[in-house]
Amino acid sequence: MGIVTSSAARSALHDFLAPDAIAVVGASQDPTKRGYKAMVGLVKDGYQGAIYPINPKADQILGVKAYASLAELPGPVDLALICTPAPSVPELLRECGKAGVKGAVILASGFGETGPDGARLEQELLMAAREAGVRVVGPNTSGMFNLHKKVNLLALDKVKPGDIGIVSQSGNMLLSLALEAQHNGQVGFSTYVGPGNQTDIGFDDYLRYLGEDEHTRVATLYVEGFRDGRRFLEVARDVTAVKPVVVYKSGATEMGQKAASSHTGALAGSYAMTVDLLRQAGVSVVQYSDEILPVAEGLGLLQQARGKRVAVLADGGGQATIASDRLAEAGLELAELSDTTRERLAEILLPQASLANPVDVAGSSDTKPSLLAECMAILTEDDNVDSVFLVGMFGGYSIRFAEELLGDEMRGAESMIELSRRTDKPLVIYSLYTPIKPPALRRLHEAGLPVYYSIEHAVRVLAALGERGHYLSACADHEIPPAVTPDTGIQAVFEQARLQQRDLLEPEAKALLRTHGIQVPAETLVRSPADLAGIAAKFGDQALAMKVVSKDILHKSDAGGVKLNLRGEPALIEAYTAIMESCRTHVPDAEIEGVLVTPMARKGVEVIVGVSRDPIFGPVLMFGLGGIFVEVLEDVAFRAIPLSRHDARSMVAQIKARKILSGVRGEAAIDQDALVDLLLKISSLVEAYPELGELDLNPVIAYSDGYAVVDARVIVNSGKADVEVEQ
Template sequence: MTISMNLTVDPAHDIANYRRRPLDFIFAPKTVAVIGATDRPGSVGRTLLWNLISNPFGGTVFPVNPKRDNVLGIKAYTDITAIPSEIDLAIIATPAVTVPNVIRQCATAGVKGIIILSAGFKEIGTVGIELEQQILTVARRHQIRIVGPNCLGLMNPHQGLNATFASAMARPGNVGFISQSGALCTAILDWSFRENVGFSAFVSIGSMLDVSWGDLIYYLGDDPATKSIAVYMESIGDARSFLSAAREVALSKPIIVIKGGRTGAAAKAAASHTGTLAGSDEVLDAAFRRSGVLRVDTIEDLFNMTELLAKQPRPKGKRLTILTNAGGPGVLATDALIKKQGTLAQLSPETIAKLDEVLPPHWSRNNPIDILGDANAKRYTQALKIAAADDNSDGLLVILTPQAMTDATKIASQLQETVKELKGKPLLASWMGGENVSEGEAILNSAGIYTMLYPDTAAHLFNLMWKYSYNLKGLYETPMLAEHDDYKSSRNTAATILNQVRNTGRTLLTEYESKQLLTSYGIPTVTTHIAISEEQAVEKAEEIGYPVVLKLHSKTITHKTDVGGVHLNLNNADAVRNAYNSINNSVGTCHDTSHFLGVTVQPMIELDGYELIIGSSIDEQFGPVLLFGTGGQLVEVFKDRALALPPLNTTLAQRMIEQTRIYEALKGVRGRKAVDLFALTKLMVRFSQLVVEQPWIKEIDINPLTVSEDRLLALDARVVLHDPDTTEENLPPVVIRPYPTQYIKPWTLNDDKQVTIRPIRPEDEPLIVNFHQYVSEESIYFRYFHTIKLQTRVSHERLARICFIDYDREMALVADYLDPDTGEREILGVGRLSKIHGSNEAEFGMLISDRHQGIGLGTELLYSLIDIGRQEQLSRITAEILPENMTMQHLCTKLGFKLQRSMDLVKAYFDLG
């Protein structure tokens, strides 16, 4: 018996018939209504109508104008409900105040997609916001998707659709371009004609009332004509939607973003233009890194990188080998490379020896490899092959300067033949000399070798490439599994502490409460006791052992040093008594006595390591944001920090550490031993878990966290809660959905094995590799409709996608079995529920190891997925089954699925609404 299920690519809402995706009605309409069409010269309505009819897209255009019988010779209609055909796309170019009523007419006519070109909405304030709400209410009720308002429109060059009021149609190509600025769209369009750049889609997104970045990224990610996605962004809008879509699509197609509003003045301009507030630019950088997006600073870089990443493989690291026939350009390229953290590849002795055999005696014998000014085609190709074979190199840059004996065309012709021998490394070229080398440059470009006029620009692009690879690598790396924590116990203990504080009306935790909070999540803190008298302070000090530290204990004063509230290195009872009284008197001088609640007594810790800071605060757009860096009293001076979005795993925590300057010291420097970096990453994972699971925390800092070879210890902590009048619904959400612990449950198989059914984790990759050893070819065939070799099934790149999922987009459950005899863990089965882009439906798939079929596991996994679908408020779950897979058909029928049969497939669906 085989328990396996295919995960269909395009399940339909009407299971018997294929359903076009919602945005297909906008990007590939069969019928288009132009509401506000006119033949007045220079008007938006005339330009739009002309663009549609002069660029045949295979559909029909219907002008709508209540005052005209025809527009540009085409019959016009008084309103959209008068058109005799069903309308896929309505484009609105009427004053903003008229748009809500037009939307209601579109709903009556059954329109599926709308583009609103009109301005005058939220960018003008309260009146515009009210108009938008009226529009959105109707659109949501009738499931209409809307691009805009305040946009230029969009083009689908491969379809011949020009639904804009731009002056020309974009060339077809493989770049999907999305811009929040219509004016920039027209400038980019003009630039693209000069540079011969083509587009698979050209979209002005406007103020994103409905269709957002996430919707368009998903759509272009599914579009076979799109090889890379370029974005001009002013505001991120729905941050969770953007990050979720970008992380999924970036694994297969590069996403490159240029963000307007980096400086304070520019940010205000962007906010005024888009009607939204700009968030922290540093946090946005962290968000892009987390989702595998490459951020660039110039329009030139935006399109250079979209083309380069579509043509060339990504480098595995930052080491570049430079091959040149002139020393000066090689030096310029080196400077540009190192300035932005790239490095020159160190030539191995073997590589140098091989180059000695083919190069003149006076070659540079180093990187850059100067093969001298008289280099011919044979010397270039021989040297390139040898350099490419060096494992110390991650990429290659070939520079040519046109000297008297240089045949740029012949060299290019022979170099293109070496691409197959580059071992998957990117190859960039700088053919300097303009017209003199243009023929050779064209040969390289046609071979997919990206060429730049100047070598420093090429080195700069290589730096962007490896940084992009670095971001993606974080998505692919398998985290190390930290020890299993009692998540529920941690959550409950911490919640109790915070509720006790909130019940008193306070927003500030005392130092003692803060350390209790950290301890509940397994973060080591210095031993701390509260003393409310001199004698009690002495008693606690002698219990701990001298020397000790006394600190003010207060529920209202946070900066203890400002009021003389910290006394260090106390070596005897008299010193403790004096310190106690001194703190008491100091507080009394600055405040009334109610602020003094005694002191905390702690051991004096000898700082034999480094002082770090770990913290979290709230960003307006992204919610809780994590901070890691150099700590201590001068934390604001050094400003050595990295930001990231929670939750973390060990890989992401390691990436945070690597972004700081202190990282080099933590690895060991000048005779000091390295700190335990894995222990530090596990601590950061627990800290991020604390931030995610305790949403009442507004700010939290551990400063300093002392780290050394054998110790991690939080010496001080500060925790601030949200205001008491904040409701639970108004707490800032975590922008990346954390591990859904609510879906963890124990279950007993029919053979009495005790398993845990839980969501999959990135750390499960080794267990999934082992799981596939026990899955037959028949089960794989039933699951995927074709066979897949074991080596392919267990490849790291494939399993990284399967295990490191976005819980907002899909939910995968595993049956986790712990063998009581061996202590080994094993995954027995996997069930997956994946949301369908652009809908409120999901498709499910299932695979059970052959050894554990027929004992109720498939039934329980599918039942659990249905329950999750309800909790996630999905409307329908669907799947496709091979006709011969009778076991799965029976299982679906047993749990209430309806089946529709054809010769090729059995389609199953379960309505949840």
């Protein structure tokens, strides 16, 4: 299973991550050295390619002829494993280049992670690699393996080949997954790589390789920091179209959080933002480390569900209730079973069985556990059901009740296997007997049905299957609308602001929005009391708001720069005078352009729309509940720009306050289509104006018939629009 990437060229990583000849530089006869362990892994696992130990003091290592240097090698080498100390690495990479080596895995630490001297050595390493034409894994990496090529440079025992590819910045996390796979007994791996410092090759490169690798059915990544988050998202969109991608992101990405004075900038760079952006690209994000392997296994075996409607089949009420609770918390639904389904279940179950979802067989299977397979078959034939979740003690009936039930349990297992082959609906099984691996459960697992010892793990798998199915079904809605054409007048305003080293004034920011079709109420800039003549009449009988306009006054209310519910010219003059006096008291040196007079916005729901340029992921759009508590409540959603219509709709649907948008306590429902249109216009606008650094529309008042942008702030980029930095 491979992908078609945006580039027609196949990833160069195949040339050395699936090597036909390997040199172990620093190969050793000391069992405590990595150069010895790597040789053991290659020899013990039966690697079929050429092995070249490099050690000037040895004639052979583990029975394999050794060489004094790379220059003495008798044939071409795809991969060099460099096990020597950090200072030796740059020169060894130059030697690799002369020997025609395509890639090098550098185990040594002592580079950028140690301080300025290490950073200089790492830069020297990179320059040497580029001059030599050698790609670098690491440095400071735990190594790699490709089990289908019998390349085991970590010398891990009892790790079986399979279809889960792993990239992990933690060697201990890889070890944890390997041990968990051994206990599971059915999970195997294709390729593992520890990216280390990502000096040359980043997560996006590794993901692309796994996407193209025919032996990898699901790509699994443990990520501490992205080198180029935006490029990773682009590659992830390509890969997730054809195979699942699972990511565990550690930390709260504090290094990705830029100092910013806007609400959006303050919230951007968070862990929540990273998760939203990954999910936008179709990635399955797991929250807990013990979910990594179960979700990877489940997605690898089952790929997707067409929706989020789950039928729960249980042989006990308690666990059925627990399963229902966890499903609801995971955003899944209990399927509404059809009358036909209930009637068919009633024909084979005892009268006391519950035929509502969850279905509780209530003792019906105690003497015939294969009955559960019959129930599963009935449930899969219901058009209202997307997945079937078996919960309880299947596999343990012969242990709990009578040994004579083993034969019927095995027949039930075979029926479930046959059912899984004729239905496209996922069958997920939780059994409390999973830890002791009874025969029926072993048979299910061997045949490719996921069996879990935790209801929570099983539900997380069901959620991932539903999320992936939903993402793939919306592919037609993932098209990105074209960017707007920048207005020359607005570009001139940006240039003037940049030269004056200031941000856009509020009237300028709103002019930007109006120019591109965004709904902004009418307003007038007043520079003196004399300008207030006729203003009240201009806006009719509406109550008015007045706000100071100054590049030096960011928080207008705190400086007394806002007056509300004004009617009539005397009230306007009095408000103008009070604003000027208060602002000059609070900020004596402020340059005040005047005051902005606009009609008071009618009652609606306050939301916020913002943009920041994240140093890892580039331009990011935020949407959520607005007002003064946005940073406290943090009920917001993030998407990378540019947005598709699906992205915009999913943002509105994601926030916890979405019920408010649908109308509560007699209030009219908000025009969500108008909000989606606003988000798409902002996305397009940001693409058109790289000068726009941050944007805050807070609040935007959402109505049943549109919206109104009440306040707008635009922070101007002082230099380059998108700055890529390492995290």
